[in-house]
Amino acid sequence: MRTQVVIIGSGPSGLLLGQLLTGAGIANVILDRATKDHILGRVRAGVLEEGTVRLMEEAGCGARMHAEGLPHDGFSLAFDGRDHRIDLFGLTGGRRVMIYGQTELTRDLMDHRERVGALSMRFSWWMTTMLHRFPETSDFDQRIQEAELDYLTHSRAAATALAENYVGLPF
Structure with a gap:
């Protein structure tokens, strides 16, 4: 997989950045450890x-x-x-x-991203396989591990979660 930017975290900031990049023709993928249902199930003020x-x-x-x-x-x-x-x-x-509401803002951004076909991944195993190499992996998993990107961007909360879960990342 080849992308220009990987955005860690699909909260309002990550989703909005992803949409602005998509609108500017910059390939990007948003990764999150939580599912869409979990993210949209949290009520937040706005x-x-x-x-x-x-x-x-x-x-x-x-x-x-x-x-x-x-x-x-x-x-x-x-x-x-x-x-x-x-x-x-x-x-x-x-x-x-x-x-x-922040939840509604997030819903609007997620829905728009899906309508335009922009990629968002919300599976912690995907993040794990992208960040760690495992010797016994399938061809699909090897392609994920060989993902190329130009930039990685994240919120402070995402950086903290990554640093706590994935040792060796530069956060």
Whole structure:
């Protein structure tokens, strides 16, 4: 297998990076030790800043976020029996945030990646066989072990998981 970039971790950052690279014509594969069902089964909060919203649009994954997300121009703090409104929109020259769950953002990115045929692998055995050579392997496993890549990128969480599980990696 030949790819230009391997991305470790299929959270929102890894998936968004993968989609942006795919859109730019850069071959990439995303590896994760967890299954899609496990990843999408974790409920996470989500407050997206404008930069993230723009990147989702650029990646072609923003339609559902705009349809279902809640734009927010500010928030309120309550103390001493009074409500104090903080006008983020006014204080930041017109910027706002989008309330949209991280799980939904991840789902949108995964669905889009599948629609365009971009490769994501979520099998820990695949990662293990790619990172370790075993003498008694099938032709398929040998091809996986001989995968070539130009770049490896990861989040801090992915680097920690890799370092804990795969001795000898440069993390």
